[in-house]
Amino acid sequence: MIHILHLLGTVLGWLTIVVAALGVVYLTAAALVFRRYFAAATPAPARHEAVTLVKPLYGDEPRLSDNLASFIAQDHAGPIQLLCGIQRHDDPAIAVVEALKAAHPDAQIDLVIDGTIHGASGKLSNLINMEPLIRHDVVVLSDSDIAVAPDYLAQILRALDQPKTGLVSCVYAGRGDTGFWSHFGAAGVSYQFMLGLVFGVANKLATPCMGSTIAMTRETLRRIGGFTRFSDKLADDYAMGEAVRELGLEIAVPAMLVDHAFDEISFAALWRHELRWGATVRDVAFWPYVGIIIGLPLPVAILSMLYWPTVGLILCALAVVARLVVVRTVNATVGRRIAPLWMALAHDGMSFAIYIASFFVRSVDWRGATLTMKTEGRIVAAHKIQNAEQRA
Template sequence: MIHILHLSGHALGWLAIVVAALGVVYSSAAAIVFKRYFASATPAPVRHEAVTLLKPLYGDEPRLYDNLASFLTQEHHGPVQLLCGIQRKDDPAIQVVAALKAAYPAADIDLVLDGTVHGASGKLSNLINMEPFIRHDTVVLSDSDIAVAPDYLAQILRALDAPDIGLVTCVYAGRGDTGFWSHFGAAGVSYQFMLGLVFGVANKLAAPCMGSTIAMTRETLRRIGGFTRFADKLADDYAMGEAVRALGLEIAVPAMLVDHAFDETSFAALWRHELRWGATVRDVAFWPYVGIIIGLPLPVAVSSVLYWPTIGLILCALAVVARLVVVRNVDATVGRRIAPWWMALAHDGMSFALYIASFFVRSVDWRGATLTMKTEGRIVAAHKIQNAEQRA
């Protein structure tokens, strides 16, 4: 038995070394690919199409007004409808929308206040309630924590024009809005998740669809069944992308970044947020998610020290250098320092723990609601489970 355990530990040690070494190579290559991908960006001409911007809202986020205002200051010559959806009459986001209307009196800003519930997802219920009020043929959906540059619509519309493109989505950089933990989360998404995403897109290994932007025509939205089809999907953005691809259309990811705001004020809040992300990706793309481990060379290298100290320490040093190259390239591309460099290394440790934990999670927290994960990416709200148990 001791001999078997020794051999098992020996194999795990070598596995950790191999994974860490691959991770160092991957991180270095991904940093280069990231910089080159966005270096290919070119200015897009100002457009005249009529566009509806969909904004499902919930609560008054720290910079919600600024986020929404960035969509009203576009270099765009056509009609733009900003359609906001809110489900509660006492939601403070209502006052933010009112402030926007006062500050931009010429803007076409509509508010749908409807608490009707459709399925387990509050966000999708909101979108389903908003859908009948869409007025224009180009629809651009984005989360409330997204802020954009003035050429955002021009870039989106140009990408949507390309042959066989049915949907456009955007890569995002993290922005910390509420202190330490929000910056810590921004470091993780920018120096790790975003890096892997661009590497996959650039090498045609991934065709993501993310809530940062989902742009399509109203006809395409109709053909995929409208928002109602996704009412019980946790990864609703991924499911919309898959539905568009099932039509024989492709997803475009232009060389453009938007900002994704983090507002977590505690470790617990950030942990819940990122655990939900991890569990969601695990359910929709299990084997690619397993491979994400190579994006965490430092914690894997640290674990290899337990088995092969000398090799492990060398790999740790190389992993640190590779991650610092990532930080430098990402910050240079984004045009600002997202977070202190050491946060990238510290967040790798948290990501490793989250990665392990995500394989054992069957329920997630979503804005205070507990959602239980079922088969095929479906979710059920906790109150619905309780009602079903009571009826039984």
């Protein structure tokens, strides 16, 4: 038994060394790929197509009005419908939308207030209730915490024009809106998640579909079954992308960044948010998720010090330098400092803890509701499980 434990310790020790070393190489290479990917971006001319922008809303987020206004302030020559959906008549987001309509009287801003539930996902219920009011043939869905640049629609429409493209999605950088913990979350999504995302897209290893932008024609939306098909999906964005691929169409990710606003005001809120992300990705792409540990060389290098302190210390130093290269590259590309280096390094530690915990999670929190994860990415609300148990 002692011999087996010693052998296991040796294997794990060398594994941490190898993973940390590969992680240092990966971060450095990913920073270079990131810079080249966005350096290749070109301006897109204004377009004339009629577009419906679909916005499911819930609550008054810190900069909700600014986020929504950025979708109206587009360099776009055609009609734009901003379609907002809310599920409660007492939701403070209603006042935000009404104020936006008053501030932009010439804009086509429609508000749907409908609490009808169609499945476990409140967001999808909201979208299903809005779907009949979509006016135009190009549909662009995005989360309420997304803000965009004036050329957003021009870039989206140009990408959607490409042969065999059925859906367009966008890479996003983090933006902290409510103090320390929101900046902490923005550091993680910008210096870890976004980096890996661009690396996968640039090297044709992945073509993700994300809630930051899901743009398609209304005909494509009809062909994939409308929003109703995804009413019990936690990773509804991923499921929509898969449905589009089933049609033989492709997903395009243009070299353009949008902002994803973080509004967490506590460690607990951020932990729940990121744990939901981790568990969701684990369920829809298990083996790629296992491999993302390579993007966290610092925590792994610290573990390697338990086996070989000298080598582990060297790897820690190299991991810090690699993360510094990432931070500077991302900041230069985005055009602002998202978070300090020490915050990026600290978030590596939190990400490692989230990574481990995510393999043991079977239920997640979503806007105060507990959702139990089932097979094939399905979710069931906790109250439905309780009712089923009572009937049994």
